[in-house]
Amino acid sequence: xxxxxxxxxxxxxxxxxxxxxxxxxxxxxxxxxxxxxxxxxxxxxxxxxxxxxxxxxxxxxxxxxxxxxxxxxxxxxxxxxxxxxxxxxxxxxxxxxxxxxxxxxxxxxxxxxxxxxxxxxxxxxxxxxxxxxxxxxxxxxxxxxxxxxxxxxxxxxxxxxxxxxxxxxxxxxxxxxxxxxxxxxxxxxxxxxxxxxxxxxxxxxxxxxxxxxxxxxxxxxxxxxxxxxxxxxxxxxxxxxxxxxxxxxxxxxxxxxxxxxxxxxxxxxxxxxxxxxxxxxxxxxxxxxxx
Amino acid sequence: xxxxxxxxxxxxxxxxxxxxxxxxxxxxxxxxxxxxxxxxxxxxxxxxxxxxxxxxxxxxxxxxxxxxxxxxxxxxxxxxxxxxxxxxxxxxxxxxxxxxxxxxxxxxxxxxxxxxxxxxxxxxxxxxxxxxxxxxxxxxxxxxxxxxxxxxxxxxxxxxxxxxxxxxxxxxxxxxxxxxxxxxxxxxxxxxxxxxxxxxxxxxxxxxxxxxxxxxxxxxxxxxxxxxxxxxxxxxxxxxxxxxxxxxxxxxxxxxxxxxxxxxxxxxxxxxxxxxxxxxxxxxxxxxxxxxxxxxxxxxxxxxxxxxxxxxxxxxxxxxxxxxxxxxxxxxxxxxxxxxxxxxxxxxxxxxxxxxxxxxxxxxxxxxxxxxxxxxxxxxxxxxx
Ligand SMILES: Cc1ncc(C[n+]2csc(CCOP(=O)(O)OP(=O)(O)O)c2C)c(N)n1
Ligand code: SF4
Numbered sequence: 044x045x046x047x048x049x050x051x052x053x054x055x056x057x058x059x060x061x062x063x064x065x066x067x068x069x070x071x072x073x074x075x076x077x078x079x080x081x082x083x084x085x086x087x088x089x090x091x092x093x094x095x096x097x098x099x100x101x102x103x104x105x106x107x108x109x110x111x112x113x114x115x116x117x118x119x120x121x122x123x124x125x126x127x128x129x130x131x132x133x134x135x136x137x138x139x140x141x142x143x144x145x146x147x148x149x150x151x152x153x154x155x156x157x158x159x160x161x162x163x164x165x166x167x168x169x170x171x172x173x174x175x176x177x178x179x180x181x182x183x184x185x186x187x188x189x190x191x192x193x194x195x196x197x198x199x200x201x202x203x204x205x206x207x208x209x210x211x212x213x214x215x216x217x218x219x220x221x222x223x224x225x226x227x228x229x230x231x232x233x234x235x236x237x238x239x240x241x242x243x244x245x246x247x248x249x250x251x252x253x254x255x256x257x258x259x260x261x262x263x264x265x266x267x268x269x270x271x272x273x274x275x276x277x278x279x280x281x282x283x284x285x286x287x288x289x290x291x292x293x294x295x296x297x298x299x300x301x302x303x304x305x306x307x308x309x310x311x312x313x314x315x316x317x318x319x320x321x322x323x324x325x326x327x328x329x330x331x332x333x334x
Numbered sequence: 335x336x337x338x339x340x341x342x343x344x345x346x347x348x349x350x351x352x353x354x355x356x357x358x359x360x361x362x363x364x365x366x367x368x369x370x371x372x373x374x375x376x377x378x379x380x381x382x383x384x385x386x387x388x389x390x391x392x393x394x395x396x397x398x399x400x401x402x403x404x405x406x407x408x409x410x411x412x413x414x415x416x417x418x419x420x421x422x423x424x425x426x427x428x429x430x431x432x433x434x435x436x437x438x439x440x441x442x443x444x445x446x447x448x449x450x451x452x453x454x455x456x457x458x459x460x461x462x463x464x465x466x467x468x469x470x471x472x473x474x475x476x477x478x479x480x481x482x483x484x485x486x487x488x489x490x491x492x493x494x495x496x497x498x499x500x501x502x503x504x505x506x507x508x509x510x511x512x513x514x515x516x517x518x519x520x521x522x523x524x525x526x527x528x529x530x531x532x533x534x535x536x537x538x539x540x541x542x543x544x545x546x547x548x549x550x551x552x553x554x555x556x557x558x559x560x561x562x563x564x565x566x567x568x569x570x571x572x573x574x575x576x577x578x579x580x581x582x583x584x585x586x587x588x589x590x591x592x593x594x595x596x597x598x599x600x601x602x603x604x605x606x607x608x609x610x611x612x613x614x615x616x617x618x619x620x621x622x623x624x625x626x627x628x629x630x631x632x633x634x635x636x637x638x639x640x641x642x643x644x645x646x647x648x649x650x651x652x653x654x655x656x657x658x659x660x661x662x663x664x665x666x667x668x669x670x671x672x673x674x675x676x677x678x679x680x681x682x683x684x685x686x687x688x689x690x691x692x693x694x695x696x697x698x699x700x701x702x703x704x705x706x707x708x709x710x711x712x713x714x715x716x717x718x719x
Pocket of ligand 2: 066071072073103176177250251252255
């Protein structure tokens with residue numbers, strides 16, 4: 044096998060050249076998320092014939108179209124429900140979902156919740172850019188309070204979703220959040236998430252300079268990356284300060300977005316449990332018949 | 335009166351805000367986005383004083399409209415394509431609960447085969463939900479119809495929700511000059527909404543209770559009767575509008591150069607507007623062709639169409655296809671004539687997925703029919719199949 048060393052070689056190996064150029068704007072973080080995912084797959088040495096990418100609708104959901112592998116570009120918010128079907132039909136396939144904050148936590152929130160609760164063996168990669176990018180910048184359920192959007196020109200007054208917090212509470216096996224401005228941890232987390240049996244969620248804070256940045260004085264991509272540095276904190280540091288810091292230190296970090304691995308457990312998933320159940324019932328039937 | 339030069343969506347937003355709804359729940363979808371963004375802007379400027387909610391899906395948008403309307407206030411929303419399809423369950427609910435909600439739907443293609451261009455299959459597939467359906471052909475008609483729709487929906491003889499359809503981009507994103515009346519004039523035309531039934535703590539009622547078959551059937555029949563009432567009211571409201579504001583877009587259908595016509599073309603929405611150019615050109619050539627632009631698909635203008643069928647042969651263009659059958663307008667036109675007219679009816683499917691239908695094509699469609707070369711239902715200008 045040829046060793047891949049550069050991003051260019053990586054792209055050549057995994058992407059559909061005929062689909063270039065992509066729809067992504069300059070400075071968009073979605074391509075970075077794709078890059079991290081492909082590095083993870085490359086490092087794991089996965090056979091792409093065993094991987095299926097599913098997505099809903101949004102800029103981020105366009106990703107499967109660019110990858111040279113099977114893909115199902117579905118309807119807005121429903122990718123996880125479609126993916127559950129793929130996994131049920133052929134549990135040997137590795138099913139990866141690309142979704143946006145709107146797609147996953149808004150219109151598709153219910154599917155997300157139930158897949159996490161059932162601990163279905165899927166890897167959900169959610170690109171969180173705080174906005175509905177594809178439709179031109181409407182406020183999303185993860186938008187920070189006060190942020191400006193075309194549907195909230197007066198500034199958002201709704202509390203944002205903590206999607207990792209929800210996944211963790213629902214008992215998903217693997218839950219992590221990283222800004223794309225961190226290069227190494229994301230790839231490691233994607234690798235862990237892909238390999239994990241059961242439900243994994245990888246949330247990426249990724250810039251949308253066009254629909255979010257410009258309206259929030261973060262149109263300059265450098266400013267957006269700096270925003271991530273200034274407004275995120277490692278889970279461990281957050282907890283340390285909250286446990287041992289003084290009031291001023293606590294106040295300073297109170298509203299920061301925590302990043303890192305929130306959960307890494309081994310709980311059996313829906314299909315494993317179902318298989319066990321089938322074995323038990325079938326066994327009962329055959330032993331019963333013998334009697 | 336002022337003149338506002340703007341796109342169909344911003345004009346619809348202006349009309350909606352001037353109708354003073356108390357609640358507007360909405361979820362964005364291309365090509366409707368600028369309609370909700372327009373309303374959000376009126377919140378910012380203080381011109382809209384109602385509650386505007388960025389809900390998390392179209393299903394939720396219609397649910398919130400239903401809740402608000404049941405609580406006794408005027409409600410408005412807008413959507414398109416997959417958004418409308420996601421509302422489907424709630425469209426039935428709103429109509430059966432007899433809630434006078436007004437909604438704009440921007441006609442857009444349904445996926446997969448992801449496509450944002452105009453196509454009427456989204457709203458045609460909602461025709462049995464009990465909603466009144468208008469199809470507009472200009473931004474002025476959008477403005478006027480939104481205001482008129484509240485008056486129609488809220489009339490106790492009707493009490494059915496109204497969907498105002500207009501084509502993606504051709505109208506939603508194209509600017510035209512539109513006459514905007516003064517707020518006071520709109521207020522005078524549209525009296526305050528005072529529902530006879532609403533959720534009221536002093537006089538509790540329940541919407542959506544369990545009901546036995548015989549009563550259920552009565553509810554359906556009552557909807558049908560109300561829809562018949564709407565047929566009478568739509569022309570009355572149009573007449574009143576004309577008297578006050580001097581503008582008129584037709585009743586259930588808009589007739590254009592039908593006098594002495596031996597062939598009458600039937601079309602809806604933007605194709606209906608484009609057809610006027612075709613008709614003028616054909617008339618110049620001495621061909622006796624007129625146009626009947628169908629403004630309401632529900633209630634269906636059966637009687638008017640029968641009148642046309644007694645006068646001329648009919649040519650129908652559908653920007654939709656009921657797969658396994660034919661164009662929806664074509665079917666309904668033939669059903670309206672059944673056993674009562676000998677008119678020939680020619681059907682054409684054109685412009686699906688947003689394929690352009692210029693007046694030159696419409697002229698060809700008419701000539702083909704006049705020359706007796708049209709098939710029963712033809713896919714016009716289909717490429718490479
Ligand atoms: C049922 C339905 N409603 C609305 C839309 C319109 N729509 C397309 S993408 C999108 C939002 C996408 O936002 P997000 O998921 O955050 O992805 P991003 O584009 O930011 O990557 C919306 C509202 C749709 N396609 N289908
Ligand atoms: S609109 Fe935003 S999310 Fe979409 S491609 Fe552009 S930068 Fe990326």
